[in-house]
Amino acid sequence: MKIMITGAAGFIGSAFARLAVSNGIVPVCVDKLSYAGDMERLKSAAEKMHFHRADVADKEAMEHIIKSEGPQAIVHFAAETHVDRSILEPASFITANVFGTENLLELALKHGIRKFIHISTDEVYGDLRAGESKFKETDCLLPNSPYSASKASADMFVRAFRKTFGFPVITIRPSNNYGPWQYPEKLIPLTIAKAMRDESIPLYGKGENIRTWLYVEDCAEAVMRVLDAGRDGETYNIGSAEEKMNRDVIGAILRHLGKGGELVKSVPDRPGHDFRYAVDTAKIERETGWRARTSFDEGMEKTVRWYRGHSEWLFRKAEEARAFTEGIRRRFEEMGAKGEKQGTS
Numbered sequence: 001m002k003i004m005i006t007g008a009a010g011f012i013g014s015a016f017a018r019l020a021v022s023n024g025i026v027p028v029c030v031d032k033l034s035y036a037g038d039m040e041r042l043k044s045a046a047e048k049m050h051f052h053r054a055d056v057a058d059k060e061a062m063e064h065i066i067k068s069e070g071p072q073a074i075v076h077f078a079a080e081t082h083v084d085r086s087i088l089e090p091a092s093f094i095t096a097n098v099f100g101t102e103n104l105l106e107l108a109l110k111h112g113i114r115k116f117i118h119i120s121t122d123e124v125y126g127d128l129r130a131g132e133s134k135f136k137e138t139d140c141l142l143p144n145s146p147y148s149a150s151k152a153s154a155d156m157f158v159r160a161f162r163k164t165f166g167f168p169v170i171t172i173r174p175s176n177n178y179g180p181w182q183y184p185e186k187l188i189p190l191t192i193a194k195a196m197r198d199e200s201i202p203l204y205g206k207g208e209n210i211r212t213w214l215y216v217e218d219c220a221e222a223v224m225r226v227l228d229a230g231r232d233g234e235t236y237n238i239g240s241a242e243e244k245m246n247r248d249v250i251g252a253i254l255r256h257l258g259k260g261g262e263l264v265k266s267v268p269d270r271p272g273h274d275f276r277y278a279v280d281t282a283k284i285e286r287e288t289g290w291r292a293r294t295s296f297d298e299g300m301e302k303t304v305r306w307y308r309g310h311s312e313w314l315f316r317k318a319e320e321a322r323a324f325t326e327g328i329r330r331r332f333e334e335m336g337a338k339g340e341k342q343g344t345s
């Protein structure tokens with residue numbers, strides 16, 4: 001099956017594109033190459049794919065690509081993805097994540113695409129307290145950030161296209177990914193970059209917020225499994241059993257790098273910071289046989305090793321992101337973390 005991958009130059013999209021190429025697929029890759037997109041992630045597979053630089057919200061450009069390449073399936077990763085940025089610039093999240101997805105759905109319907117895999121996020125469910133049951137696919141959507149609200153809106157359009165037009169869609173909701181090639185505005189690569197240079201490491205609040213960590217190659221495999229064996233109209237959570245507090249994630253990185261905890265500095269919390277995300281993955285495991293294979297310790301060891309071996313890329317990207325990552329803390333301080341606090345006690 002000829003597949004189009006949107007957001008293919010991003011962190012997870014590129015892992016999926018590399019996996020597709022290693023499985024003998026010649027994917028049609030599309031990416032706007034925003035600050036988060038980077039062709040270096042695709043270098044090892046570039047000769048075995050077709051790449052188009054385009055905005056998924058651009059009807060004319062996307063229609064031209066779909067008509068000329070004739071994909072039968074679309075795996076849609078393209079999105080604005082950073083929660084902090086969504087707090088400062090929510091409108092751009094609506095353009096990329098809502099208009100972009102709706103545009104792609106319309107074109108896919110018009111051109112007879114046979115499978116549309118929409119990559120959503122566990123953040124659409126809202127957050128959990130300690131001890132509450134993990135989110136199931138049937139739980140209602142209660143997004144708390146402009147990012148998760150835009151992703152939840154996209155999910156609603158995906159659902160509506162299934163109900164209204166009988167269009168073949170599947171939605172996937174992954175938990176937090178980590179691994180090679182992640183842009184260092186996100187917790188793990190940012191911490192590695194700072195720690196490697198003995199710079200102070202920002203920790204939101206007390207660092208008690210909990211995320212479930214999924215190694216990016218496991219995520220790419222899950223998406224491939226759903227593409228092959230997922231049922232039309234269904235939603236699948238993907239995640240691991242690795243729930244960790246942010247401060248413990250930072251602690252693990254420091255241990256792997258042989259650095260001390262004195263680098264960690266508490267900074268004003270993100271407004272409305274979700275306390276805990278955790279998803280029940282029984283459905284994808286039962287229906288496709290997929291299961292996260294990489295433990296947090298193994299994944300973190302591989303991840304730290306990879307960034308050490310790619311320090312030029314890491315530091316270059318960290319410099320690029322610096323104005324934003326430092327500016328955001330000042331903005332959150334000014335905002336006084338006015339959002340509703342999410343039970344970090």
Ligand SMILES: NC(=O)c1ccc[n+]([C@@H]2O[C@H](COP(=O)([O-])OP(=O)(O)OC[C@H]3O[C@@H](n4cnc5c(N)ncnc54)[C@H](O)[C@@H]3O)[C@@H](O)[C@H]2O)c1
Pocket residue numbers: 006007008009010011012013030031032033034035036037038054055056057076077078079080081082095096100119120121122151173174175176177178183
């Ligand atoms: N990273 C995670 O932990 C995580 C967890 C759950 C879900 N997701 C979802 O997975 C998908 C990929 O996330 P990621 O971490 O790889 O993100 P990323 O920010 O690394 O990559 C996003 C890519 O999309 C591209 N893009 C952005 N807007 C675009 C547009 N309008 N048209 C075309 N391309 C555009 C960017 O250039 C970039 O290459 C997203 O949909 C995200 O919501 C990510």
